[in-house]
Amino acid sequence: MLRRNFIKLSATGFAAVMYSRLTYATGSGASLINHPDEAWAQVGDQWVKLTGKGGSVFTYRDIKAEVKNSGNAQAVYIQSPAAELQAIKFKWKYQTSTYPKVLGDHWERTYGDMAWKPPGEVVRNPWYVLLHDDKQTACFGVKTGCSTLCWWGVKPDGIELVMDTRSGGVGVKLGQRTLHAADIVTGMSKAGQTPYATLTDFCKVMCTKPRLPKQPVYGINDWYVVYGKNSYQTISDQTAAMAELVTDTNNRPFSVIDDGWQHADDFSIVNDKFKDMHKMADEIKSHGMLPGLWTRPLIARKDDSKSLLAPQIPGRSQQGDELILDPTIPENLARVKRNITLYKQWGYNMVKHDYSSWDIFGRWGMQMKDSFTAPGWKFQDQTKTNAEIINTLYHTIREAAGDMYIIGCNTMSHLSAGVFELNRIGDDTSGKEWPRTKKMGVNTLGFRLPQNKAFYAADGDCVGLTKDVAWDKNKQWLLLLAESGSPLFISAELDILDAEKKTAIKQAFTNAAKVQPNGEPLDWLINPFPEKWSLNGREISFNWD
Template sequence: MRIALSAAVPVRSVTLRWKGSFPSASRFLGDAWERAYGDLEWRGLVAERPLPWYFVATSGGASAGYGVETGPNALCHWTVDDSGMNLVLGVGNGSGGVQLGERELQVATVRQFQQDGFSPFETARSLCAILCPNPRLPQQPVYGGNDWYYAYGQNSRDSILRDAATMRELAPDGDNKPFMVIDDGWQGCRAPVNGGPWHISTPAFGDMGEVAAAMKNMGVRPGLWFRPLSTVANVPDAWRFGRRGGNQHLAGLSLDPSVPEVLDFIAQDMRRFGEWGYELVKHDFSMWDIFAKWGPTYGADPSGAIPWHFADRTRTTAEIIRVFFHMLRDSAGDDVMLIGCNTIGHLGAGLFELQRTGDDTSGHEWERTRKMGVNTLAFRMPQHDAFFAVDADCVGLTKHVPWELNKQWLDLLARSGTPLFVSPDPEALGAPQREALREAFAIAATPQPVAEPLDWLDTTCPTQWKMSDKIRKYHWSE
């Protein structure tokens, strides 16, 4: 069902309702607005619970899924109560209504899936497959390193090349080379925000093109992190959001993606990264820089109640974000892969090859990895290879995290069929860790069937996983 909207007055949202009921014992699973924060789970009927983008219902061995196709022009969520279900189409511009004028807005396309004999997991995977007709996927499995979870921004050319050498040493032979992603810390600006300008690196890195070339000469594919919507560069005031709600990070630092010149400005950075030789770009913080809050506080409306709007009030928030994502894709070109972090996956599907689907894991505390990593891997696994390649985040391999627990997280990621990134502190790399990484990379470098969380109906942190015809059990508690 395709939904279109014409309106002579500003409109913030439209609600469609289907009357009916689900069996009394039904349980429901929805998605998240952006990343998951350890909070995805099957629950009973909760009428006020927003279910962003899609949901699956299951009861008595039967399951059904409902959702909107990826790339809608609205921020969409569902609610379910004892007499029906609602689809709320957030067509606003910021916290106000969109001013369409004489334009007809193609809002969203609604799809549903139900097949006799399908499990909840099979139903969720099938639903995601029909919600994204044209995913953009990596040509090979993605694996390798990212320095964030041991360096935490204290990095340099020397540390990155050392890490790249480790990736090459532990990776298998063959044409699928490992990545080494330079995360936050390389850019010249760290205060008052970790933002641009992005043509300047720290003295510890020097020429970023030379760093990329050095990694390639080692047989490693270079990757780079950046935060596109934040800069201290001297740009026109009209390019920026103003302060709102006392949020300092929006006081002259965040760029407004509805301004065409802003998109041109960011596109220059994207093209430069490709010219430097980087083959993967991780773009981060965009939803924070737009909405001024994290996903768990979005509630039923990411835009919130504090008055704000984009410079261009004739397009919806979702339209503006989607055009921004298209610009990143187009300016990156076909030779550079994109991974979104703190971005809306439902708007990035078909444009990004990879998506960081959960909040940060950790190289400091295991509990954060358990809560964030395992949860998002399980509950967003249906999106893997349907929307993009699902990145549940890194293995922070340090002395702060018990190896017996990290080893299991490494094993699950390697066998899951999803991308595998590790952040190995050189001081924590003994013989057992090197051997485990070598084995994990050998597995992750080749296509693997999607791992199924068997106990996901009963826990937020599944321990039993089906991989091909084998069942593996993990122990996540210290």
């Protein structure tokens, strides 16, 4: 350990150790990242170096990046009145080679690829990055709700933060306004603290005002049973059968209707399989459950005016004949608001909205390794960054929802925090094959559970209880979700529910209905699919293979 790289923090009782090259302590003991050693701007796909003035202001022509102290953070403000700005990059000189393990986050959902990795293996670490040397864990991140899409790079001689300011696939036109790009925060493990506990604490630093459910959320979702081939009757049957296994009447479970209820591409009209969504909500309530509804806010109707549509994104796969609404057009946001309000009027207590990141960027999070989207295209309004456009959409949904719970799925994680009560933190599990549930469920929960109750209620997706998935595996996945402190949703084929499965579901519902501490994966430093867990003070070993 190089002694000059560390400094003791004062005051707060943490007695934590911070990077002296990168951080310092204020009188209150809060840690702040030092001013960057270098600053760069990306314009016209080229990086140009900014000139530093006083360590906190960096300029190139009329482009300006300024760093200001803001409580426990360093606030970054950007100006670019003429140039179409694509990004700002900060660099700090620091030897990182002594830290063999690095952990970043994902842009939206995870895709079974979360793990502690060597520093050079991951080029972009979305939102935050942790460095660990088997003794201490250092954290670097940005606060949630920022106005740029931020990622960290770990180099042998330094750490970088890139704040992407693109609008669509081109640079943003800021004009005369100043963009509050991000708030940089740092953290360091306490003496004897595990990396898991350190990340949990750091999530609370990044998100100071999470919007959380009033009670733990649990229940059922029909997707992994029928995969969209649902109806009024299938929902009624599943709700009635599963309601018999509920024990806590003070915290009622949800019955979430997934894709398949809507009329074609219009999410304000019900199809003939359901006929009346208000009546459907009442039917669910009659069985003692709370109704929830899936929607896709940015899908356009085939008869929509072309002036309302987002551009066709070059090279976008799987687009087919889908038409997408441009989220920068006020008329489209008004439609999103009307639809969410309509679901509330129908009597639904929860709305799950999906596909917005795909619809905006034309890429899934796992495809955003080099860039978020194809270059060269733009929305109707180029004066807002992609992060600002997403924030506006999310807040439109939030405002319309009122006291309804909102689950974001395929939503930008860091921008969902503090806005939605729940967030689907991983890609789909499965009611058809166990390996997919292991990949997308176990991995996701192991590496994103620190965000649970700090950003939102972190939904690891469903237990697909079907004849196609081995019960000995699903039984373990059910137990983990039910006792992890995260939301629990079950998709169950009713005709396979024997006495053993019903007993297990009943116990899982009982556990999931009450407040529990977050589970902790004990082997996550070496195992991408943690098998050893601490749940409610006891250690449990799972066999996922």
